[in-house]
Amino acid sequence: SIIGGNNSLSSFPRNFLFGTGSSSYQFEGAYLTDGKGLSNWDLFSHKPGNIADGSNGDIAVDHYHLYLKDVELMEYIGINTYRFSISWARILPKGRFGDVNIAGIRHYDKLINALIGKGIQPFVSLNHYDIPQELEDRYGGWLSPQIKKDFAYYASICFKHYGDRVKYWVTFNEPNVVAIRGYRSGIYPPARCSTSFGNCSSGDSEREPFIAAHNMILCHSAAVKLYRAKYQDKQKGNIGIAINAVWYEPFSNSTEDKLAAQRAQSFYMNWFLDPIIFGKYPEEMKSILGSLLPEFGYNHLKNGLDFIGINHYTSFYAKDCLQSTCVQGPGISKTEGYYLRTPVKNDILIGESTSVDWLYVYPQGIEKMVTYLKKRYNNTPMFITENGFGMMNQPDSSISCFLNDNKRVDYMKSYLDALMSAIRKGADVRGYIAWSLLDNFEWLSGYTIRFGLYHVDFTTLKRTPKLSAEWYKRFILNFTSFEAVT
Ligand code: PNW
Numbered sequence: 001s002i003i004g005g006n007n008s009l010s011s012f013p014r015n016f017l018f019g020t021g022s023s024s025y026q027f028e029g030a031y032l033t034d035g036k037g038l039s040n041w042d043l044f045s046h047k048p049g050n051i052a053d054g055s056n057g058d059i060a061v062d063h064y065h066l067y068l069k070d071v072e073l074m075e076y077i078g079i080n081t082y083r084f085s086i087s088w089a090r091i092l093p094k095g096r097f098g099d100v101n102i103a104g105i106r107h108y109d110k111l112i113n114a115l116i117g118k119g120i121q122p123f124v125s126l127n128h129y130d131i132p133q134e135l136e137d138r139y140g141g142w143l144s145p146q147i148k149k150d151f152a153y154y155a156s157i158c159f160k161h162y163g164d165r166v167k168y169w170v171t172f173n174e175p176n177v178v179a180i181r182g183y184r185s186g187i188y189p190p191a192r193c194s195t196s197f198g199n200c201s202s203g204d205s206e207r208e209p210f211i212a213a214h215n216m217i218l219c220h221s222a223a224v225k226l227y228r229a230k231y232q233d234k235q236k237g238n239i240g241i242a243i244n245a246v247w248y249e250p251f252s253n254s255t256e257d258k259l260a261a262q263r264a265q266s267f268y269m270n271w272f273l274d275p276i277i278f279g280k281y282p283e284e285m286k287s288i289l290g291s292l293l294p295e296f297g298y299n300h301l302k303n304g305l306d307f308i309g310i311n312h313y314t315s316f317y318a319k320d321c322l323q324s325t326c327v328q329g330p331g332i333s334k335t336e337g338y339y340l341r342t343p344v345k346n347d348i349l350i351g352e353s354t355s356v357d358w359l360y361v362y363p364q365g366i367e368k369m370v371t372y373l374k375k376r377y378n379n380t381p382m383f384i385t386e387n388g389f390g391m392m393n394q395p396d397s398s399i400s401c402f403l404n405d406n407k408r409v410d411y412m413k414s415y416l417d418a419l420m421s422a423i424r425k426g427a428d429v430r431g432y433i434a435w436s437l438l439d440n441f442e443w444l445s446g447y448t449i450r451f452g453l454y455h456v457d458f459t460t461l462k463r464t465p466k467l468s469a470e471w472y473k474r475f476i477l478n479f480t481s482f483e484a485v486t
Contacts, residue, residue, distance in 0.1 A: 012420060017121065017431030018476050019081035020074065020453060021386055023128035023173065025057045026440040028087060030064035034103035037093025039130035040141065044189035055446035061438050061456050064107065069463070071114045073454055074437065077469055078476045081121040083385060083433045084111070085128035085173065088154055094134045096153045105161055112165050123385075123433065124166050125242065126155055126223065128173040129188070129443075136190055142182070142212035151219035152226055159231045167237040170309050170385065171223050174244040175216040176268055183208040184335070187444060206335045207292055214294040217275050221301040241276065242309030242385040243269050245373075247365035251319035251345060260320035260339040263288075265372070267337030276304045277377055288334055307430070308373060309385035314358060315350055315365035316341045354407070355392035356449055363414035370422040370429055379428045387415055388435035389468075390442070390449045399464075402439075402455050408468040416475075434472065438463060 025041045032038075045056035063070055074082055088095075090104035112122050131141055139146045155171070163169075172178075178188065184205040186193030192203025220241055227239050248264040250257040266274075266282035274282045279302035281293055319326065322338040331339040343350050343360050351362030366387065373382060389411040391402065416432065423429050439452035447458050453469040456462070 017081040019433040020437035021083035024087035027063035029059040037089040040189040041130040053446035083123040085125035089132040125170040155223035163235040179213040238306040240307035247315035248318040256320035261318040263337040264318040307381040311386035315362040356390040363418040367418040386435040
């Protein structure tokens with residue numbers, strides 16, 4: 001169902017979803033309102049020194065109270081999907097060890113109804129980084145297989161209450177980032193790592209990421225099994241997972257570097273997708289990690305998703321460190337797959353750098369990523385669940401330089417164009433969700449990095465459309481008018 005014409009906009013498939021994204025901890029605020037329990041991110045951000053500007057998500061952009069206004073902002077842009085996450089601790093303040101918080105249930109009911117009233121499909125993540133602190137305190141969160149019971153219980157409540165209206169479920173946002181940052185580098189809660197890997201001594205960086213990941217995969221499978229057994233026939237929705245997907249370009253044409261790039265993908269992304277889709281960990285991981293890698297039981301679910309969610313922003317080179325030696329840098333250890341991750345080759349960057357230190361503009365990366373996933377996973381339906389451009393506060397930055405965000409517009413144009421090229425060649429991509437609707441709490445960077453299509457004044461919470469919001473609006477409008485003519 002590709003519409004003809006040489007205008008690139010007209011080539012997105014019919015029924016393509018265009019959206020913007022958010023997450024509960026980064027947007028909602030209201031961290032103790034209406035019976036919400038504390039999450040591990042509440043505790044972590046409250047510890048002095050953890051967040052760059054000393055801030056936290058206590059108020060964030062107060063999406064909890066301003067959601068109706070925010071739905072109007074979405075309507076203005078003309079998106080047909082909105083991705084957000086449910087706060088687990090708002091629904092179950094104490095996990096399965098306490099009551100369901102009816103006020104929390106009601107909040108998302110109202111948000112979902114407001115979206116549907118404007119023709120906007122809710123695209124809902126059950127988990128976007130934060131979990132009830134109770135589960136950390138009781139049994140160590142993701143490190144314990146006990147969490148499967150909690151996650152399945154939480155998922156069942158969400159399917160039961162919202163599944164009549166929610167047709168797109170994401171079990172986890174970036175479990176790969178949670179496993180690595182929570183349990184290897186220790187820069188995210190529960191801040192566990194060994195001294196040789198990070199600034200903490202509480203954990204075991206070579207073992208725990210794989211345990212946490214394994215438990216997240218089991219939680220995902222449990223939720224999918226439950227959804228398929230009890231809800232999907234009636235509710236007719238789709239369930240998937242959103243993986244942080246960095247494109248790794250081989251540093252050179254050598255076989256070693258090509259294998260290094262492949263290892264980088266496997267140790268980062270296929271780590272989750274292979275077990276969910278094929279039922280087993282990637283071979284490269286098994287052979288390098290051996291007994292560090294947990295094993296699946298005989299009845300582990302295969303084909304355990306309806307779509308792959310791709311959070312893609314940036315690309316790096318991967319250089320072999322298995323055959324050759326590498327100086328200190330990310331990726332070089334056994335645990336990480338023996339590759340050196342670098343943005344430079346022969347003094348030239350892979351793409352234009354930005355004020356965000358990990359973000360390089362390399363639009364070919366999104367096409368290569370989608371094409372890679374199409375091939376590896378037999379063209380499983382895909383959604384770009386996140387893609388966006390961040391700008392860091394500068395000492396002299398005024399509101400007008402944030403509003404005239406030409407660089408974000410250029411970024412979105414070039415990435416959408418490259419995405420479209422992959423779609424034209426047959427990739428089954430069904431939607432694109434821009435990160436983010438509003439400027440918000442950017443994790444360790446607090447409020448110093450802005451990803452929004454709308455600017456937020458963090459004192460008054462006033463929202464103002466940036467150029468990118470106006471551009472995205474026109475882009476979507478052009479697309480739908482082509483639809484109407486056809
Ligand atoms: C994502 N990388 O994190 C998160 O899902 C969002 O909550 C966050 O606000 C957004 O991107 C912007 O940072 C990322 O290594 C984690 O390229 C890792 C990477 C990119 C984004």
